Amino acid sequence: MKWLIVEDYEKLSREAARLVAVQVAAKPASVLGLATGSTPLGMYKELTRLNREEGLDFSQITTFNLDEYVGLAADHSQSYRTYMRDHFFQHVNLSAEKTHIPSGDASDLDEECSRYEEAIAAAGGIDIQILGIGGNGHIGFNEPGSPVDSRTRVVQLAARTIEDNARFFASVEEVPTKAVSMGIQTILNARRIVLLASGASKAEAIQLMLEGEKTPEVPASLLQQHPDVTVIMDRQAASRLSSRFYDQEHVL
Numbered sequence: 001m002k003w004l005i006v007e008d009y010e011k012l013s014r015e016a017a018r019l020v021a022v023q024v025a026a027k028p029a030s031v032l033g034l035a036t037g038s039t040p041l042g043m044y045k046e047l048t049r050l051n052r053e054e055g056l057d058f059s060q061i062t063t064f065n066l067d068e069y070v071g072l073a074a075d076h077s078q079s080y081r082t083y084m085r086d087h088f089f090q091h092v093n094l095s096a097e098k099t100h101i102p103s104g105d106a107s108d109l110d111e112e113c114s115r116y117e118e119a120i121a122a123a124g125g126i127d128i129q130i131l132g133i134g135g136n137g138h139i140g141f142n143e144p145g146s147p148v149d150s151r152t153r154v155v156q157l158a159a160r161t162i163e164d165n166a167r168f169f170a171s172v173e174e175v176p177t178k179a180v181s182m183g184i185q186t187i188l189n190a191r192r193i194v195l196l197a198s199g200a201s202k203a204e205a206i207q208l209m210l211e212g213e214k215t216p217e218v219p220a221s222l223l224q225q226h227p228d229v230t231v232i233m234d235r236q237a238a239s240r241l242s243s244r245f246y247d248q249e250h251v252l
């Protein structure tokens, strides 16, 4: 894995947006894999600025999001569809029919999961997948124990994830307990992966991912087997890493 340690969240966001922009410029009909959560918000803001001020063109781009809560309608205030609309889609020249997010309220969720996998394949696969990381090492909603060969499916959220995400809901009881999530294998199939981590609450997960064993107990560590992963983290998220991670080449 490649890694970059940056001073702060602003630099992290700029660097992540730059990698996406390079991909989009090189291949205007790229397929982007997108993530939600607090971490990529700055990246979406910077991509919006690049679109508006520097002509970065999303008109031919296709997107696939990692996951969606089960039981929330697309227009629910905390659905990931709403998040993507508010923070990215409505601000740039993406065409709506090329943005894909699993439906968490489909009547047949298994069917929805297969349909989603087929849509990714039909689009030619994901060129660059953006990931955040859960405090417990999850990627997408692939919680500890997720099989390395997993595909898009319905998953049970870990107690820690429900607690971590309760801040977005009125109470912890309102947080959905299940989600539809791309699987580990779906993510590993992306041609390039960029994982973003900010803040001390991610330091343990980052250390286990980069310095620990490759194990389904730390889903992000399964990325070690992918040939093109870049981890961009701020100093706090990197704070538990051993000194060898801090040589000049890797610090921005």
Ligand SMILES: N[C@@H]1[C@@H](O)[C@H](O)[C@@H](COP(=O)(O)O)O[C@@H]1O
Binding pocket: 035, 036, 037, 038, 039, 040, 066, 067, 131, 132, 133, 134, 135, 139, 140, 141, 161, 165
């Ligand atoms: N399903 C999402 C993940 O895709 C995200 O990476 C992670 C971290 O979120 P945050 O960036 O808010 O810390 O948790 C959420 O539950």
